[in-house]
Amino acid sequence: xxxxxxxxxxxxxxxxxxxxxxxxxxxxxxxxxxxxxxxxxxxxxxxxxxxxxxxxxxxxxxxxxxxxxxxxxxxxxxxxxxxxxxxxxxxxxxxxxxxxxxxxxxxxxxxxxxxxxxxxxxxxxxxxxxxxxxxxxxxxxxxxxxxxxxxxxxxxxxxxxxxxxxxxxxxxxxxxxxxxxxxxxxxxxxxxxxxxxxxxxxxxxxxxxxxxxxxxxxxxxxxxxxxxxxxxxxxxxxxxxxxxxxxxxxxxxxxxxxxxxxxxxxxxxxxxxxxxxxxxxxxxxxxxxxxxxxxxxxxxxxxxxxxxxxxxxxxxxxxxxxxxxxxxxxxxxxxxxxxxxxxxxxxxxxxxxxxxxxxxxxxxxx
Amino acid sequence: xxxxxxxxxxxxxxxxxxxxxxxxxxxxxxxxxxxxxxxxxxxxxxxxxxxxxxxxxxxxxxxxxxxxxxxxxxxxxxxxxxxxxxxxxxxxxxxxxxxxxxxxxxxxxxxxxxxxxxxxxxxxxxxxxxxxxxxxxxxxxxxxxxxxxxxxxxxxxxxxxxxxxxxxxxxxxxxxxxxxxxxxxxxxxxxxxxxxxxxxxxxxxxxxxxxxxxxxxxxxxxxxxxxxxxxxxxxxxxxxxxxxxxxxxxxxxxxxxxxxxxxxxxxxxxxxxxxxxxxxxxxxxxxxxxxxxxxxxxxxxxxxxxxxxxxxxxxxxxxxxxxxxxxxxxxxxxxxxxxx
Numbered sequence: 001x002x003x004x005x006x007x008x009x010x011x012x013x014x015x016x017x018x019x020x021x022x023x024x025x026x027x028x029x030x031x032x033x034x035x036x037x038x039x040x041x042x043x044x045x046x047x048x049x050x051x052x053x054x055x056x057x058x059x060x061x062x063x064x065x066x067x068x069x070x071x072x073x074x075x076x077x078x079x080x081x082x083x084x085x086x087x088x089x090x091x092x093x094x095x096x097x098x099x100x101x102x103x104x105x106x107x108x109x110x111x112x113x114x115x116x117x118x119x120x121x122x123x124x125x126x127x128x129x130x131x132x133x134x135x136x137x138x139x140x141x142x143x144x145x146x147x148x149x150x151x152x153x154x155x156x157x158x159x160x161x162x163x164x165x166x167x168x169x170x171x172x173x174x175x176x177x178x179x180x181x182x183x184x185x186x187x188x189x190x191x192x193x194x195x196x197x198x199x200x201x202x203x204x205x206x207x208x209x210x211x212x213x214x215x216x217x218x219x220x221x222x223x224x225x226x227x228x229x230x231x232x233x234x235x236x237x238x239x240x241x242x243x244x245x246x247x248x249x250x251x252x253x254x255x256x257x258x259x260x261x262x263x264x265x266x267x268x269x270x271x272x273x274x275x276x277x278x279x280x281x282x283x284x285x286x287x288x289x290x291x292x293x294x295x296x297x298x299x300x301x302x303x304x305x306x307x308x309x310x311x312x313x314x315x316x317x318x319x320x321x322x323x324x325x326x327x328x329x330x331x332x333x334x335x336x337x338x339x340x341x342x343x344x345x346x347x348x349x350x351x352x353x354x355x356x357x358x359x360x361x362x363x364x365x366x
Numbered sequence: 367x368x369x370x371x372x373x374x375x376x377x378x379x380x381x382x383x384x385x386x387x388x389x390x391x392x393x394x395x396x397x398x399x400x401x402x403x404x405x406x407x408x409x410x411x412x413x414x415x416x417x418x419x420x421x422x423x424x425x426x427x428x429x430x431x432x433x434x435x436x437x438x439x440x441x442x443x444x445x446x447x448x449x450x451x452x453x454x455x456x457x458x459x460x461x462x463x464x465x466x467x468x469x470x471x472x473x474x475x476x477x478x479x480x481x482x483x484x485x486x487x488x489x490x491x492x493x494x495x496x497x498x499x500x501x502x503x504x505x506x507x508x509x510x511x512x513x514x515x516x517x518x519x520x521x522x523x524x525x526x527x528x529x530x531x532x533x534x535x536x537x538x539x540x541x542x543x544x545x546x547x548x549x550x551x552x553x554x555x556x557x558x559x560x561x562x563x564x565x566x567x568x569x570x571x572x573x574x575x576x577x578x579x580x581x582x583x584x585x586x587x588x589x590x591x592x593x594x595x596x597x598x599x600x601x602x603x604x605x606x607x608x609x610x611x612x613x614x615x616x617x618x619x620x621x622x623x624x625x626x627x628x629x630x631x632x633x634x635x636x637x638x639x640x641x642x643x644x645x646x647x648x649x650x651x652x653x654x655x656x657x658x659x660x661x662x663x664x665x666x667x668x669x670x671x672x673x674x675x676x677x678x679x680x681x682x683x684x685x686x687x688x689x690x691x692x693x694x695x696x697x698x699x700x701x702x703x704x705x706x
Contacts, residue, residue, distance in 0.1 A: 084481075186645075194675040198486055199563055202678065204644030204695065215565055216484050217472055219494070229496075230547065237504070287565060288484075 039067040040318050041088065043081055045095035045305065046072040046233040047126070047168065050256040051338035058334065059325050066318045074166035074231045075099055082116050083107045088312050090319040095250075096167040097122045097306025098298070101349065109312045117308040119353040121362055123327060123346040124305035124335065127271035128175045129251040130262040136245040139260065147262050148179060151246050152191055159227045159235035159247030163214050163284060167298075168232035170284040171270055172248040173212050174300045177203060177282045178268035196224040209281035216288035250303075255339035270303045304343070309355070320355045327361035410532050411516065414559035415464025416471075424518065424532050430455045433515045435538025438545035440498050446545055448500050452536050454517030457490060460558065467560065475516075475535050476557040483535070483552055486563060490514050495537050497544035510540040516555055531555070564672065567679040569664075573617035573701035581679070584608070588666060595663050597684055605683045607665035611656045614639055614701045629703075633657050638702045641682055644695040649682070661685040664696060 044052055049072045056068045073081070075094040081087050083103040094100060097120055104117035130147050132139055142150045151158050163169035173193070180188035189203045189212075199215040220226055227244045229235050235247040236257055251269075254261035266272040270279055279300030286296030307326070309319045325331055327346060335342050347365035348354055354362060409421035433456040438449030461467050467487045476482045489495075493512035498505055517536040518524065525534055531554030537546040569584060571577040588594045593608045615621075615628030633653040642648045656662050662684035666673065673681055677694030684692075 190675055198488060199565060200675050200678065202565070202644075202675065204697070205646040206644075213565065217486050217563060219486055219489050222492075222494075230549075243505070 039069040040090045040315055040322060042068060042070050042091045042093070042322070043078040043089045044070065044072055044091075044093040045075045045078060045167070046231045047095055047250045047253050048072070048093065048124075048305075048340065049233060050253075051335050051340050054334045054338065055326060055331060058330060059322055062325070062330075063318075063321060066315075066321065068322065072233070074161070074169075076167065077165050079103045082310050082312070086110060086312075088314050089310050090313040090315055091307065091322060092117070092310055093305060093307045094167065095126070095303065095305055096298070096301075097304045097349075098301065099167070100306045100308050104308065104310065109310075112311060114311040116310045116312065118311075119348060119350040120306040120308040121323070121327070121346045121348045121354070121358065122304045122306055122343060122365060124340060124342045125271060126303045126305070126341065127251040127269040128171055128248060128264055128303070129254050129269070130246055130264065131239060131249040131254040131257075131259040132246045132261065133239050133242070133259060135242050136239070136260075138245075142246075142262065144262055144264075147246075148183065148185065148188065155225075156246065157225055157227055157244040158192070159229065159238055159244040161232040161235065161248075162218065162228055162230050164218060164286055166231050168248070168250065170214070170298050171303070173201065173214070173284050174279065174282045175248060175264065175268050175270060177210050177212060178270075178279065178300070179264075181281070182265060182267045193226065196220055196226045209283065212282065212284045213287045214284060216286075252338065252340045270300065273302050276302055306349075316355075320357050324357050324361065327358065411555060412557045412559075413460055413464050414557065415461050415466065416468065416560055417465030419559075420464055427455055427516070427518055427533070431459050433459070433513055433538065435513060435515075435540055436542040436544075437517065437520070437536035437538045437551075438500055439548040439551045440503060440545045441548040444503060446498070446500060446503055447548075449539070449542050449545055450521040452515070452517050452521075452538055453519040454515035454533075454536060454538075456513050456515045457558065460516060461560065465560070470563060472561045472563045474557075474559045474561050475552050475555055476559070477552050478531070478554045478556045481552065483549060484561060485514070485550075495546050495550065497539075497546055500543065500545050506544060508539055508541070508544045512544075512546070513538050514550070516558065529553070565679075567697075569613075569680060569696065570698040571613060571617045571701075572698070573614065573703050574619050575617040577617055579613075579616075584666060584680075587612075595660055597661055597663050597665070599683065604669050605663065605665035605681070606667040606670070607663040607680070607683075609656075609660050610639070610651065610662050610664055610682065610684075610699070611658060613664055613699055614656065618701050618703050628658075632703055635704070637704060640698075640700040640702060641693050641696055642698040642700070643693050644697050647693060647695075649691060649693045651682075659684070662687070664699070 052070050056070050060066065060068055075096055076099065079092055079094055079099050082089050082092060100117055100120040105115055107116050108114060109116055132142065137156050138150045150156065160172045161169040163173055176192055177189050193201050198219040198221055199217045202213045204211050218228065220228055227238065232249055235244065238244045239247055239259065251261060267275055267278055279302065282300040284298045307323060309316055309323065313319045332342055332344060345363040346361055348362035349365045351362060351364035407423040407425055410424045412419055412421045432453050434451060434453045436449035437452035439447050457473060458467055469487055472484050472486045474482050474484045495512050496505060497508050515536050515538055517534050518532060525532060533555040535550060535552040535555055537550050566581050569579045571579055588606065588608050593612050594606060595609055597605045611628050618632055619629045621627045637653045639651045639653065639656065640648055665681050665683050666679060672678060680696040681694040682692055682696060
């Protein structure tokens, strides 16, 4: 049964990626458009690959005149395709809603002079979890009480996504630092991440909390117990093959892929608004300026997915249809089917700027 | 439809195709340099090394020793560009005339629009790149060296000048058995440069004055022949840094660095020096303990290397100190000098 889950999950990954095969994000040139002309280009957080496969299929069944071209990326990367590379996209969805105002509100489309975005809908949430497979080392004994000790054991390999690219990556660093506080384990961050990178990831205490600094060069040393991949979903096949034993994943993704997982306490899983102040005690700073438009500093915050229709959308009307479909009963059902929690009505930043058809599913954000 | 398609799939097909998900980014862009070249034709790439910079024309690049191998890539959406014979100049050869590639540094590969990928020289030398099977997209391990080149020829032809530019970064292997993440394959490479690999830091010195001392300033002061001082611990480890009293001397009065900047009168009168670390810990040292004490230093190197993570960037070490008092991760030194 577990194998079947894997097969199904991988199939939907394939379908989505094939749909995105014509994108220009392959070392491609900046500017212009990418994706199939005439189709709706959706750039979305890779953690939504499974539900968005179903979303695409069901939407196209209802709207046969609209072809949807889904492209899953790391959230920073997804948004950078519009904000930095100035490529056209019809819908942008990130696993961190803060990326949209950070990267698109203040960046203008050179062709129109308009900001790439002026609103975003905060429509979904998630929880950080520690995923593993039945074949993982110590799978028969790991639990919510001993996971820290287990992932630090000799020979255990831990997968993490790249915090320079993927929202999940910087959230892993936050979760581990928060665990250090929550479990009163001084030095835990250093135990897990110390000495494994050629240029260290460092954590320092400041007046406002912990500041974790990620260097420009993030290369693991030979024999490191940390295995780094660009995106959190890139770690899934490694978990399955036994290349790694554990990986920090979103809980929805672990469920979708039939993985075993450890639920983490709300104080550290970045899910609960009630602990927003706790999460805010950790900040991750990228110690370089790779992306012209990225302010490379992320403060701990509850996981909230954001969606917007960029001002350079090729087909804004169809984009609205798709976003409304996502936020409406069909989308809610699809997301629930795939363990992806939603927030309804969805708080919207700059509510008054929303398209009318979207307002019905939203409420003004605080 | 959802379920029916699932049922139609064979496990092998699913598993083979599913791994197409894996992959790097693939957002590399760029164009050509405008700076004057050293030969005929338009300069296409500027090479900035430790001993200067030089701009080369495409013909000059072609005249350099060539490295050839198979290059292919996997885009962020899983699309695979199968490997084909690709020719170019490896980075060691490219930097030869501007000082070479130091082992402890990094290389920035910059495209026309400013997009930049940075990789350590150590990784280049090790050829340590994630590789994928050219058919399935699965991660694989390949034998033989992987070499980073600035390529000018692909499948026997120049790159498309409209889409790729004259030069493109490529990771090549001797055999046609792998592809690498697309983000390494920077298009329109216009500049490559040697970069420092260290992280910067700031030490805050406060007293009568306040100084934000950055890493280069500290390291200049800690140079041999300046204020650099070694102290060897009981296990034979050599710690290198600057005596604490000299750092305090920069802020204890209005004299930062002229003559004897350390105010002896104040020190003899007595005050405390509070040292704070990034992890929130702190320690205090009495002025008489550091009085012209060259065996009480703020160290930034251990046995010639940057300090390990637990102590980085600075650690107070010295004779007659307990190990527990040797505070690491120092961010601030505060001389509690009496107000005038």
